[in-house]
Amino acid sequence: MQRKRFDDMQCPIARSLDRVGEWWSILILRDAFYGLTRFDEFQKHLEIAPNILTRRLAGLVEEGLLEKVQYSERPPRYEYHLTARGRDFRPVLLALLQWGNSHFAPEGQSVILTDIETGKQAIPLMVDAETGKPITAATHIIAEGPAAGEKIRRHIAELVARRTGKPA
Known part of the structure; x- marks a missing residue:
């Protein structure tokens, strides 16, 4: 089944979802913010099938959220780094973190945002x-x-x- 595209819609929310609306893409971006850069790191952390990861990484590169940087010639190996566009997604991830903690964490907050200086929890x-x-x-x-x-x-x-x- 072909996924609907929202390129022709003027709505900025629809256009944004066209780029990152698939959950694997958002989780890959989350892990990139955690500092993961290599295919095997993403695969291990997300427990994602290699073919799905390959497609999602390619899509994020194509949309300009990640850049693919070669770090080894033999064999050819690549890292994926956040671009400025990708780094601008951070507030969206933090909003999702806060929303999830507020509404979908019956066992309590497993991940929180903290102030580096004080070590205290910050609420976005x-x-x-x-x-x-x-x-x-x-x-x-x-x-x-x-x-x-x-x-x-x-x-x-x-x-x-x-x-x-x-x-x-």
Whole structure:
């Protein structure tokens, strides 16, 4: 069965999921943040079939989240390093970590984010880079951007109408 692509959608969430929406890809990125770089390291840590790992690594390289760097000529061996685009995925992983700890850890938190200086647990929070103000549903809404097409404009108008009770 062919997976649906979201390249033609203007939604940035759909386009992002097109790049990393498959769970193995997200776990590979997580392990890359943990410092893993080599095929055998990813395979051992994830317990993933080699053919699946090969496809997922190739996809992450193709999408520009990882770069493939040769470290041995005989035999040819490669490492996978996070690119700037890949490193920008870190806040998404930290948000997933916090969300998972809050809602899907009945036995307690097995992995936490800690402050290097104090050693204390840090709780990720999304804030506006301009104001430093926390972003919450009560203080921020989704709005159309300057490049929004007609479909996005209609969709946003419908969401605003639903929220305000006024017709679109």
